[in-house]
Amino acid sequence: MAEGYIELSNVKKSFGPKHVLNGVTLSVPKGHSLVVIGGSGTGKSVMLKCVLGLLQPDSGSIRIAGEEVVGLKGKARDAYLSRFGMLFQGAALFDSLAVWENVAFGLIQGRHMARAKARDIAFEKLGQVGLTPEVGNLYPAELSGGMQKRVGLARAIAADPEIIFFDEPTTGLDPIMADVINNLIVDCVKRLGATTVSITHDMASARKIADDIAMIFKGEIIWQGPARTIDQSGNPYVDQFIHGRAEGPIQMDVLKP
Amino acid sequence: MNIFAHIGRATLALLAEVGRVALFLKDALLQGLTPKIFVRQILEQMMRIGYFSLPVVGLTAFFTGGALALQIYLGSSRFNAESLVASIVALGITRELGPVLAGLMVAGRVGASIAAELGTMRVTEQIDALVTLATNPFKYLVGPRIIAAVVTLPILVGIADVIGIMGGYIVGTRSIGLNGYAYIRNTADFLEFDDVTSGLIKAAVFGFIIAVMGCYHGFNSKGGAQGVGRATTNAVVSSAILILAANFALTSLLFAE
Ligand SMILES: Nc1ncnc2c1ncn2[C@@H]1O[C@H](COP(=O)(O)OP(=O)(O)OP(=O)(O)O)[C@@H](O)[C@H]1O
Ligand SMILES: [Mg+2]
Numbered sequence: 156m157a158e159g160y161i162e163l164s165n166v167k168k169s170f171g172p173k174h175v176l177n178g179v180t181l182s183v184p185k186g187h188s189l190v191v192i193g194g195s196g197t198g199k200s201v202m203l204k205c206v207l208g209l210l211q212p213d214s215g216s217i218r219i220a221g222e223e224v225v226g227l228k229g230k231a232r233d234a235y236l237s238r239f240g241m242l243f244q245g246a247a248l249f250d251s252l253a254v255w256e257n258v259a260f261g262l263i264q265g266r267h268m269a270r271a272k273a274r275d276i277a278f279e280k281l282g283q284v285g286l287t288p289e290v291g292n293l294y295p296a297e298l299s300g301g302m303q304k305r306v307g308l309a310r311a312i313a314a315d316p317e318i319i320f321f322d323e324p325t326t327g328l329d330p331i332m333a334d335v336i337n338n339l340i341v342d343c344v345k346r347l348g349a350t351t352v353s354i355t356h357d358m359a360s361a362r363k364i365a366d367d368i369a370m371i372f373k374g375e376i377i378w379q380g381p382a383r384t385i386d387q388s389g390n391p392y393v394d395q396f397i398h399g400r401a402e403g404p405i406q407m408d409v410l411k412p
Numbered sequence: 413m414n415i416f417a418h419i420g421r422a423t424l425a426l427l428a429e430v431g432r433v434a435l436f437l438k439d440a441l442l443q444g445l446t447p448k449i450f451v452r453q454i455l456e457q458m459m460r461i462g463y464f465s466l467p468v469v470g471l472t473a474f475f476t477g478g479a480l481a482l483q484i485y486l487g488s489s490r491f492n493a494e495s496l497v498a499s500i501v502a503l504g505i506t507r508e509l510g511p512v513l514a515g516l517m518v519a520g521r522v523g524a525s526i527a528a529e530l531g532t533m534r535v536t537e538q539i540d541a542l543v544t545l546a547t548n549p550f551k552y553l554v555g556p557r558i559i560a561a562v563v564t565l566p567i568l569v570g571i572a573d574v575i576g577i578m579g580g581y582i583v584g585t586r587s588i589g590l591n592g593y594a595y596i597r598n599t600a601d602f603l604e605f606d607d608v609t610s611g612l613i614k615a616a617v618f619g620f621i622i623a624v625m626g627c628y629h630g631f632n633s634k635g636g637a638q639g640v641g642r643a644t645t646n647a648v649v650s651s652a653i654l655i656l657a658a659n660f661a662l663t664s665l666l667f668a669e
Binding site: 204207208209233234236237239240241243245247248249250251260261264265310 | 540541542545546547552
């Protein structure tokens with residue numbers, strides 16, 4: 156495979172005795188949308204945090220546009236991060252700031268834009284995720300979980316970043332709003348030419364937004380391929396996951412009554 | 413169980429903690445106190461740390477000044493040395509009790525709130541979100557709190573000095589029956605510039621301790637509400653102990669003839 160825009164090779168990460176990533180190797184071409192699927196607790200969020208440098212991988216290499224990014228510091232790291240947008244699984248909104256200030260944060264602090272201009276952009280992005288201007292003046296604690304998620308999404312795309320990570324963008328949304336968000340993600344890739352990595356459990360969403368799909372299991376990528384081939388993957392783990400069957404090679408550690 | 417193993421483990425844990433605090437301190441100083449400076453954050457923290465601590469610190473100083481006057485009167489009347497009341501109150505408040513009690517009260521009020529706020533931001537990934545928005549959390553969160561505490565604590569203590577001496581004056585003139593004019597003249601004659609400045613220097617150091625310990629424990633909290641609670645307790649206890657220890661060290665240093 157040609158050198159991807161985002162390239163992880165053999166990334167490992169443990170927390171004490173607990174091995175979370177056991178050598179993740181993954182490649183995303185520029186302008187592509189990769190969806191990562193996989194069971195709960197298999198290390199999907201940890202993988203994104205390693206790429207962002209929020210967690211330090213124990214070993215392995217992560218390259219963005221051919222440049223090694225593990226261990227970047229100071230200015231180089233800020234410059235690197237300003238190319239990213241990230242939607243956190245738990246939204247992670249700043250609860251001391253109003254909703255619009257959350258969305259405008261990267262523009263004002265990271266890009267030194269004037270507050271008034273950043274405010275206009277923030278309200279525009281809020282509109283794109285289906286939130287009315289009144290919501291912009293509320294505080295995150297006054298929003299429902301799904302609304303917080305959408306604000307997080309607006310914040311992630313506010314600065315029109317080159318690379319966007321979405322950690323479960325549609326979890327907690329109603330099916331219609333989930334589809335609106337799916338369209339928005341597709342649009343980000345098309346319009347901005349952004350490269351995106353999304354994590355989801357929602358196969359409908361995955362099929363809609365993915366160019367490629369990768370499946371992670373026990374800290375390793377066990378399958379990666381174009382989205383349309385997922386039904387013919389020939390991989391029993393993937394088959395079990397996309398059909399949501401309790402029986403199969405993936406065993407959930409639950410106590411049977 | 414072997415008692416030496418216990419002692420050894422406790423010693424190692426303590427040394428490890430000291431090392432972690434030292435590393436945090438390095439980042440706080442090199443990253444938090446160098447440009448870029450977030451003026452808005454500094455002003456906001458000055459309000460929260462300084463202005464809103466005024467009532468607590470003022471009341472503490474007032475009652476302490478009053479109690480001190482009463483005690484000194486009860487003690488010194490045995491030697492017919494009532495004229496000492498004013499001067500000892502002034503010395504005691506400006507050199508020791510003003511800074512120490514203000515420091516301890518602010519440690520309880522502000523140290524706890526800093527640790528709780530940053531701890532919550534840590535466990536809800538808000539600090540990670542800051543990083544992904546290309547904003548250094550040491551500059552945005554830690555630096556402004558340290559600057560605000562170091563600047564406002566001396567101001568608070570200056571005010572506490574005045575209120576404490578006033579407390580002594582009120583008790584001295586109203587309930588003990590000292591001459592008001594003589595009380596003020598005794599205070600003014602006896603009090604030297606160095607008495608006040610030594611207290612203000614102490615206050616700045618205490619402010620530094622409070623902000624650093626609050627931020628350190630908040631930043632390193634993990635594990636949800638319980639972890640934040642633990643961080644809050646540790647922040648208050650450690651800053652209170654450090655304040656008392658630093659006070660002893662500073663007293664020996666500043667008043668070494
Ligand atoms: N900071 C941390 N300290 C210790 N263990 C961690 C930490 N972060 C994650 N883990 C562990 O790593 C494993 C993977 O976590 P991760 O959040 O990546 O899961 P996930 O694949 O995103 O799951 P989900 O789909 O439920 O979000 C979990 O078992 C978790 O306990
Ligand atoms: Mg996750």
